[in-house]
Amino acid sequence: MSDLTTNPRPPAAPPLTERQEARRRRILHTAAQLASRGGFDAVQMREVAESSGVALGTLYRYFPSKVHLLVATMQDQLQLMQSQLRKHPPSATDPGARVTETLMGTFRGLQREPQLAEAMVRALTFADRSVSAEVDQVSRLTAVLITEAMALDHPLSRDQLAAVRVIEHTWHSALVTWLSGRASIAQVRIDLETACKLLAE
Amino acid sequence: MSDLTTNPRPPAAPPLTERQEARRRRILHTAAQLASRGGFDAVQMREVAESSGVALGTLYRYFPSKVHLLVATMQDQLQLMQSQLRKHPPSATDPGARVTETLMGTFRGLQREPQLAEAMVRALTFADRSVSAEVDQVSRLTAVLITEAMALDHPLSRDQLAAVRVIEHTWHSALVTWLSGRASIAQVRIDLETACKLLAE
């Protein structure tokens, strides 16, 4: 929407050399590793830099803030999940049930590394406008995840698109409540199932 | 749920003296004022303390962190909105429409002080487990807001309770999306209306 004013990165980012690409991967890997034990607070920029064999200034050149770094980590993880899901698509027949199944599967994935999940989601919700392009990308990935789970042959109707948005809101907010210990996994499942009712017409 | 282990405040908090109550109000007022211009970042603990005529250590005795302070501010504002709404209840006849109307009204209230809204919502979503009791309270206030808008004479059915949860998720997440500039008010309204369809049976 306001890419022209708010988005300094994507417009013609110069392609990275091989060494640079490697550095970037190394940084993301270190971040995920530190997050996996310790969560958000354990991802300390000095330590990320040192463990990645990179100077602090360089780290900040690649990721302009800790939040940017962790949101990029989330993009990474989401893409991983996506390729997993394409290999093992959900089995239910009803679209709503498939979406629930898919999202709960993703949930279990996050559950396996709860600290990593905490770090990424805290970053995502704490992000201010300077990260909106990257956050938007995460949102887009999530929407794709949901619509692929529906596995329809038609393009989505207007109502279905609206429903997908609400499901995404529910997914995201339920995740936050679970991470802060205010809802159980069972409750999250119920909330997702409720939201998925909107897919039936 | 886990109040016994996670909630150090409410169990028998000693009643505050008048001077203490006044200090607390003063602090909350300063916080809201600083947040109103400047948002989250502008609420600096040293400045809150100084402007409230209170030592930094005292501020931290009343509110153990910046996030606690801003979540308390949100509780405050929500209660304000609640009393406003009780004076001017929504006019529509359909429960779903009344809920949308109420929430959009609240939204417009937040829109009038967008920086304050940003500060409170950032705090809310950034809160970790140490604030879960307070965040839970905010969630409860929101749920009350929604159910009062429905204005039913029966107690809520199981499905309605589930729907209220999804509406609350949607409200919360849509708020975040709007604050980060990734959705328009019109889009927020559509999302709320979509979620409110769940109230029809």
Added chain:
DNA sequence: GGGTAATCTAGAACACGTTCCAATGATGCA
């Protein structure tokens, strides 16, 4: 290969949330 611009490094410096401490003031009990 030489020159130049971009990138990277090491580390100091700064900002703000948070903690700690010694001294002072308020409160309530015998």
Added chain:
DNA sequence: TGCATCATTGGAACGTGTTCTAGATTACCC
């Protein structure tokens, strides 16, 4: 009234995200 406990104050100190600088290294072009 005197004493004991707790709250408040002012300010120093610490940790971590972020910025800045000067010099080394790398990448690219002729």
